[in-house]
Amino acid sequence: MIDSIEKSNEKKHLLIVGKSEKERREFVDQLVGNSSKVIYRFPANIQGFDQYIDQVRTLFPFIPVNWYEQNPKKWTTNQVWDFHLDWTENTHSILIVMEEFGLMEEDWKIEILRHYLITSYHQEQPDKSNVNFQLILTQQEDDHLVDKLSSVIELKENEKRSARQMIEGKLKIVNLDWI
Numbered sequence: 001m002i003d004s005i006e007k008s009n010e011k012k013h014l015l016i017v018g019k020s021e022k023e024r025r026e027f028v029d030q031l032v033g034n035s036s037k038v039i040y041r042f043p044a045n046i047q048g049f050d051q052y053i054d055q056v057r058t059l060f061p062f063i064p065v066n067w068y069e070q071n072p073k074k075w076t077t078n079q080v081w082d083f084h085l086d087w088t089e090n091t092h093s094i095l096i097v098m099e100e101f102g103l104m105e106e107d108w109k110i111e112i113l114r115h116y117l118i119t120s121y122h123q124e125q126p127d128k129s130n131v132n133f134q135l136i137l138t139q140q141e142d143d144h145l146v147d148k149l150s151s152v153i154e155l156k157e158n159e160k161r162s163a164r165q166m167i168e169g170k171l172k173i174v175n176l177d178w179i
Helices: 002-009 021-033 049-059 077-089 106-122 145-150 163-170
Strands: 013-017 038-042 094-098 133-138 171-175
Touching: 013 021, 013 106, 021 094, 021 133, 038 049, 049 077, 049 106, 077 106, 106 133, 106 145, 106 163, 145 163, 163 171
Parallel strands: 013 133, 013 171, 038 094, 094 133
Antiparallel strands: none
16 A cells, blocks of 8 residues: 555645654555655644744755855745745655644644645646655644635646546545545
8 A cells, every 4th residue: 555655746736644643654664665756755744933933943955046245144934935845846856744733823834835836736748757845733623724725726727637636646645535
């Protein structure tokens, strides 16, 4: 079973739900252990945007191409967020893991996931099968996440899929209770 999920992770982001937090973590450890990608793993149970940004500051490289000063005394929250958005759009072969993300403030959780999915959507190219980055999320239950995201996602003007179809094509929900 883990092999088929690893293969789908090459093309889809994963939302892992069900069972206990420990069992979800062990499952993610198996997935991550076999990955050849650069892994950025957030600590579990981030609850607010400020905690998320603090972890982004810690985990991700902040050397914007057009900036000569690589280590300013203090990055503002907006600078960190903007650079993180740009960095995600232009980075390849990475795996971002956010465990127990269901505890995050609802509005920020949706905004952060919306960004990752929209970035992945805009990176789609007909002749490429792999996305630039993969995202693995864990939380207790799916919490109607697809419905919530589909109400805030805007698609290209000539897109034939609905927002829900695009999200379901990008995000695979793995319920460990069914495995």
